[in-house]
Amino acid sequence: MVLDILLYLSILFVMGFIGFSVKPSPIYGGLALIISGGVGCGIVLGYGGSFLGLMVFLIFLGGMMVVFGYTTALAMDKYPDTWSSKLVIWGFLLVGLFMEILLVYSWADCDYMGEYMGDYMGDLILSKNSGEWVVYDSDKSVGYLSEDPAGVAAMYSYNYWLLFVAAWSILAGLLISMQITRGR
Structure with a gap:
């Protein structure tokens, strides 16, 4: 159950950075980066770093929201482009999402992750006692x-x-x- 949640958080983490890299406007890039930071803090919490995840969430994301708030106010367009306003940006987002789903499907197809990455790496990924x-x-x-x-x-x-x-x-x-x- 915990590994499934961490897998879904990892997918959201990568999708947030894909959304950041294909940003049509600075306001949406900052929003995608803040969401990815929050999901990254959730991943740290999932691996047992409760204090580190909380401090990063409070300090780093609080500072990011202040910085992005100031920069967005200074560089704001009157009518900003959205992700759906350009076909190329939408295509990059869909290709990235397709590649992520393909990667997850290929990993979920095997019973043991050591099959693809060697026994040591598989044991490291499937370790339940990581605190x-x-x-x-x-x-x-x-x-x-x-x-x-x-x-x-x-x-x-x-x-x-x-x-x-x-x-x-x-x-x-x-x-x-x-x-x-x-x-x-």
């Missing part, structure tokens, strides 16, 4: 801890100054860009 764990030693026993909570604890305890500098830099960049574009 990473860290061993910690307390006073009385040895235990396991997932990497995500350990990374969060390290980020907020040892690198608090880096978070403060990053937040201050983002605020300064936002204020500077607002001052530059205020008169236009």
